[in-house]
Amino acid sequence: MASIRRKKKTTIGKHVGTCKFCGGSVIDKGSFYGCVNYAKTKCSFTISKTMLGKSISQTNIKKLLTEGKTNVIKGFKKGENTFNAALIWDEKEKRISFSFEK
Ligand SMILES: [Zn+2]
Numbered sequence: 001m002a003s004i005r006r007k008k009k010t011t012i013g014k015h016v017g018t019c020k021f022c023g024g025s026v027i028d029k030g031s032f033y034g035c036v037n038y039a040k041t042k043c044s045f046t047i048s049k050t051m052l053g054k055s056i057s058q059t060n061i062k063k064l065l066t067e068g069k070t071n072v073i074k075g076f077k078k079g080e081n082t083f084n085a086a087l088i089w090d091e092k093e094k095r096i097s098f099s100f101e102k
Helices: 058-067
Strands: 015-018 025-028 032-035 046-048 069-078 081-090 095-099
Touching: 015 058, 025 058, 058 069, 058 081
Parallel strands: none
Antiparallel strands: 015 025, 025 032, 032 046, 069 081, 081 095
């Protein structure tokens, strides 16, 4: 893999975890996280950096990709409601979903 070093302080290109679809590297692409194999195999694995008005920290993205679950994130907004939930990787649906505390 070619490494591109930029002087500018940026997290773009930073490896955050392993792709749930193809096992490739998931990197910071600026406004979202995505699989490096997108260019090669059109792997469409992406994670948005903001969900329901909350920005998801890189720590939580790493947790999601390694453990399948983030910490509980407070203050998601849906319409009039605000709620707290952890993000989980749904193996069946192959997508991210919300996990509510019971
Ligand atoms: Zn991939």
